[in-house]
Amino acid sequence: MARIYVIDDDEQLLRMVGLMLDRGGHATTLINDPVEGLEQIKQNKPDLLVLDVMMPDMSGHDIARQIRAQKGLESLPILILTARSQEVDRATALKSGADDYLSKPVTSQELIERVDNLLHKRENRTRPEQGILIVMFGMRGGVGQTTLAVNLASALRRLSQEEVCLVDLSPSGGQAAMHLRLQARTTWADLPTASELDWSVFKEKLTIHPSGLRLLAAPSVPQSATEPAPELVEAFLPLLQGQMTFTVVDMPRVFSPTFTAVLEAADIALHVLAADVVSVQTAVQVDRLLSKTGISFRQKSYVLNHIQPEAELPQTTVERGLNARVASKINFDPNQSRALAQGVPLTLTSAKSPLPTMMNRMAEVIWQRVVNAAAKK
Numbered sequence: 001m002a003r004i005y006v007i008d009d010d011e012q013l014l015r016m017v018g019l020m021l022d023r024g025g026h027a028t029t030l031i032n033d034p035v036e037g038l039e040q041i042k043q044n045k046p047d048l049l050v051l052d053v054m055m056p057d058m059s060g061h062d063i064a065r066q067i068r069a070q071k072g073l074e075s076l077p078i079l080i081l082t083a084r085s086q087e088v089d090r091a092t093a094l095k096s097g098a099d100d101y102l103s104k105p106v107t108s109q110e111l112i113e114r115v116d117n118l119l120h121k122r123e124n125r126t127r128p129e130q131g132i133l134i135v136m137f138g139m140r141g142g143v144g145q146t147t148l149a150v151n152l153a154s155a156l157r158r159l160s161q162e163e164v165c166l167v168d169l170s171p172s173g174g175q176a177a178m179h180l181r182l183q184a185r186t187t188w189a190d191l192p193t194a195s196e197l198d199w200s201v202f203k204e205k206l207t208i209h210p211s212g213l214r215l216l217a218a219p220s221v222p223q224s225a226t227e228p229a230p231e232l233v234e235a236f237l238p239l240l241q242g243q244m245t246f247t248v249v250d251m252p253r254v255f256s257p258t259f260t261a262v263l264e265a266a267d268i269a270l271h272v273l274a275a276d277v278v279s280v281q282t283a284v285q286v287d288r289l290l291s292k293t294g295i296s297f298r299q300k301s302y303v304l305n306h307i308q309p310e311a312e313l314p315q316t317t318v319e320r321g322l323n324a325r326v327a328s329k330i331n332f333d334p335n336q337s338r339a340l341a342q343g344v345p346l347t348l349t350s351a352k353s354p355l356p357t358m359m360n361r362m363a364e365v366i367w368q369r370v371v372n373a374a375a376k377k
Contacts, residue, residue: 004026004050006030007051007052007055008051017050020112023348024112024211025212034055038063048076049067060096062096077099080102082101108210132366133266134249137269138273140283143279144272146175148355150166150179154209155360162370167188167248167249168250169228170250172222176215180345187216189228191228199239202239227258230257237262249262249266251263263290268299269299277312284322302328307332332354334353336355346359347363
């Protein structure tokens, strides 16, 4: 999360830009007076500044020049927004000291991408050579697997401000888009064959959430249980790992070649189950099947998700049934039904209830792994 100042004398545009940035996980300060805005920047330097150009008393170009001449503010990232879109306007913005330039009207996707790029340059972050692939799986439906996948991906996006993609591999009608209240115009069913797939083609099939989270959606109409084909998945996972810092996969509840191919590639595998007898028995059977298949995990953990106010089984009983320790337990969260109805994952809100608390903690652990790896280079 970055602290971003937005200076624009147009109140409506000011609020709109502020809303876009808030949804992207940033903390915004909205200022409609350029002179006052410059003084606030001098007193309390933000992480990034978004500037309008045409303002009374002082233009955005004037502010940018003064900031570049002010000791301690020389490196402040500046993004200029203007209604003018000619090349000469871009050149003027950059000459005045801005780091980047966008012409109005601007989409949420464009704004978040440009802001993230500027923040990354300022912090000189080192991306891992290959992004981390996180897989949520389990053969028992109704345990909240998609809810956890959506919230983990959202938490990673909000915490890191890195590129994060959520992949919904369900062949039976995807739910991830509904959790995010997104109208996905394209899905993995619209992808070309594996031999024709490259990043320029693949990225056009991703839907972007206002937070900046990317989604490869599943078709709304049920598909064959063998879809998507393992060859296709094996083609696009490396593309995602090459471009995304984190890829979170919501796995199908079908044991198939696609299922095993993704598990084999996973850096972190999270086996989701609920605190009931059927869920535990199903998890045990899945583990036995995976063992017979010979799949070896780089890192695997159990996530116990309480989907009812009263758990049927205590955690100790679940662990005895699994003959393994449960790494993460998420208590029943009454806020989840409202979050689903509103289409806003709890980890993108300020809620302090059980689900976002645990998912944010999980995201922090995973993100710290990337930070520590980068520090060693």
